């Protein structure tokens with residue numbers, strides 16, 4: 001599959017003719033090429049977007065909305081094609097792409113296509129109603145969208161749909177690790193009715209095409225989802241330019257289990273929230289905090305379940321755990337497991353690279369689901385985002401210690417609390 005950029009409603013390779021390899025994580029083999037775009041491709045996309053902006057932003061909201069709905073229709077019509085492409089490109093099991101990624105991508109488009117038609121704004125009225133201050137939201141112009149590899153089409157659509165619905169024109173760059181579903185989407189943009197230049201897709205590396213989007217003076221806002229280091233770099237790069245930025249970044253999320261939880265539900269959901277998508281979801285629980293009285297029972301049940309889980313060929317319908325996204329990412333995950341060993345942690349299950357049965361995936365990037373206990377809460381394994389099928393267990397006594405451990409990290413993205421005591425749940429959530 002040769003992937004192409006989509007600029008001004010035309011497919012094209014990178015202006016310099018450079019390519020990147022696209023690797024299938026399950027096999028470790030190159031299966032296509034990606035344009036290695038640079039500043040000149042981004043500049044062409046921005047120029048097309050600027051030219052399209054006056055007419056697109058002036059278009060009746062119903063017409064813009066209809067374009068987005070028709071794009072959602074194309075996603076629905078090509079559902080199985082997208083499921084297979086997403087699974088192959090990312091390494092995620094087809095059943096995850098089928099039940100999560102692709103349905104959600106379609107829903108994201110429909111959500112913003114309709115939300116924009118029901119938009120309500122605030123007003124502030126002075127005493128005696130002498131003055132009314134109202135909020136009127138207007139499109140900004142050209143908006144940059146930069147998205148990650150873990151939920152490729154899901155997060156790509158979540159970012160571009162609101163920008164387009166409001167009347168902005170978009171220059172979007174999907175992750176170079178998973179460009180396939182965005183490329184497929186580009187094949188339906190024109191038939192959905194988007195005029196040339198409204199919705200452009202430029203492929204390539206973060207440090208090249210991504211950086212060119214961040215630096216372009218005519219891009220008025222950047223919607224970014226990805227790692228915290230990249231987000232921090234973008235925030236620094238745009239400081240002083242008055243570009244608006246929306247950053248959705250990493251997490252090191254605690255799952256807090258109190259002894260009074262509904263045990264079976266907590267166990268089932270913790271398995272899901274720890275290992276879904278091979279642990280590569282920003283909201284995955286990666287630090288499991290367990291109340292003293294529950295610790296051994298919950299740990300043993302969790303480990304017993306995970307020991308029965310095997311990695312498998314992501315293209316097979318029964319596979320629960322697929323490949324991680326790349327060789328470099330597999331090495332990063334394994335390096336944290338090694339560090340955990342060196343720091344005196346106990347590996348309760350997993351702890352190594354894995355190979356699914358059969359020949360097809362012998363060279364793929366798989367990691368066995370791993371549970372570690374006995375680490376210091378402040379060590380790197382408990383502080384840094386691993387973003388793989390690796391969780392740590394920690395023991396606590398009472399609410400105060402649970403809160404201290406939960407908050408003992410720079411991250412603050414998400415938290416799960418398991419208790420049947422509603423007051424405790426609210427106190428903990430607030431904390």
Ligand code: NAD
Pocket residue numbers: 146147148149150151155173174175176204205206207209210211214225226227228230231233234248249250251281282385387413
């Ligand atoms: P990443 O930061 O490496 O890359 C994200 C995107 O940014 C890619 O498209 C990449 O090409 C681009 N990029 C990289 N360097 C850039 C630069 N200098 N300028 C502009 N763009 C650049 O992240 P990733 O590894 O693709 O994704 C995993 C991360 O995303 C994890 O940290 C995860 O927690 C986070 N994430 C957050 C959310 C959320 O909603 N909070 C959702 C999903 C993923």
